[in-house]
Amino acid sequence: MKATAQAPSNIAFIKYWGRKNETLRLPTNGSLSMNLSNLLTTTTVEFSPTLKEDSVLIDKQNIEREGKRVSEHLDRIRALAGINIKAKVVSSNSFPSGTGLSSSASGFAALTVAAVTAAGLSFSEKELAILARQGSGSACRSIPDGFVEWTDGDTSETSYAYSVHPPEYWDIVDIVVVVSQEKKDVPTSEGQTRVGTSPFALLRQDHMAEKLRLAKNFMSQKNFVAFGELLEREALEMHAVMLTSYPPLIYWTPGTLRLMKMITQWRASGIEVYFTINTGQDVHLICQQKNQEKVTTLLHELDFVKEIIGNYPAKGTRLIVQHLF
Numbered sequence: 001m002k003a004t005a006q007a008p009s010n011i012a013f014i015k016y017w018g019r020k021n022e023t024l025r026l027p028t029n030g031s032l033s034m035n036l037s038n039l040l041t042t043t044t045v046e047f048s049p050t051l052k053e054d055s056v057l058i059d060k061q062n063i064e065r066e067g068k069r070v071s072e073h074l075d076r077i078r079a080l081a082g083i084n085i086k087a088k089v090v091s092s093n094s095f096p097s098g099t100g101l102s103s104s105a106s107g108f109a110a111l112t113v114a115a116v117t118a119a120g121l122s123f124s125e126k127e128l129a130i131l132a133r134q135g136s137g138s139a140c141r142s143i144p145d146g147f148v149e150w151t152d153g154d155t156s157e158t159s160y161a162y163s164v165h166p167p168e169y170w171d172i173v174d175i176v177v178v179v180s181q182e183k184k185d186v187p188t189s190e191g192q193t194r195v196g197t198s199p200f201a202l203l204r205q206d207h208m209a210e211k212l213r214l215a216k217n218f219m220s221q222k223n224f225v226a227f228g229e230l231l232e233r234e235a236l237e238m239h240a241v242m243l244t245s246y247p248p249l250i251y252w253t254p255g256t257l258r259l260m261k262m263i264t265q266w267r268a269s270g271i272e273v274y275f276t277i278n279t280g281q282d283v284h285l286i287c288q289q290k291n292q293e294k295v296t297t298l299l300h301e302l303d304f305v306k307e308i309i310g311n312y313p314a315k316g317t318r319l320i321v322q323h324l325f
């Protein structure tokens, strides 16, 4: 059977950086995110007895390392379905991949839902999240709708994602700013394994549970300023761990820093806008919808900005009827 799924990427306000179990991808702490309406991956999967190997095309390219990760994920699904048939996978991103916009989150969420369906299985949202997590941790947060928590569990069954609020709950926007098309030189999965080398890792770990609790509180109060201050400090703290890991992880480029400084200035002039950054140079600007136009106009004045993608809170992963092949 052939199946196609569409998944949003997500931006974490409280982040996942470090694992307590590598094989199962169990994070050292819980995290909180929002699905992004305009960073989407669409993936079609078909299992076919005529294939000798899995065939994987992502954005029309056949990249060995990514193909291997996809095949390993298909193996998990084959084992659950009790089949041994190879698959054709075609995937397409609506945004640049590999520059820090979390294409692995939307990619593995779409792959999970499409492949599970194509294998003839029927899983609950929680089961899909648990499975997606094993492909790429943050992918589990792209399965449920809207604002999502990935629970801090010690077993595979207790480390899943669920919707804290639906997309329409809060009118906040993530304005994604692409500052260069360069691919990051250390992939996220590899970067995650260096966390323990930072002298700040344990310090950060000590207050992650409290930060997550606060973030959920501010979200339920819709206290945007407190929420924004917290998410920006959280991003800088995660990058402090990255910068002090060995070998160091420096994901920022000059454009990233220039933008961080501009945002601080805009805020001093009274605009409520905050930033967060993942493993890459691109910057996510978080503001309320009432300020989106003002912020976008300011961004258009900056010559180093390559692309601006406005995102609203979005639904999670869905099956769709238009196949890619």
Ligand code: PMV
Residues within 6 Å of the ligand: 011, 012, 014, 015, 016, 017, 031, 102, 104, 105, 136, 137, 138, 139, 188, 189, 192, 277, 278, 279
């Ligand atoms: O799921 P991964 O292995 O791509 O890791 C995601 C890591 C961050 O984007 C930096 C943080 C997060 O929680 O999304």
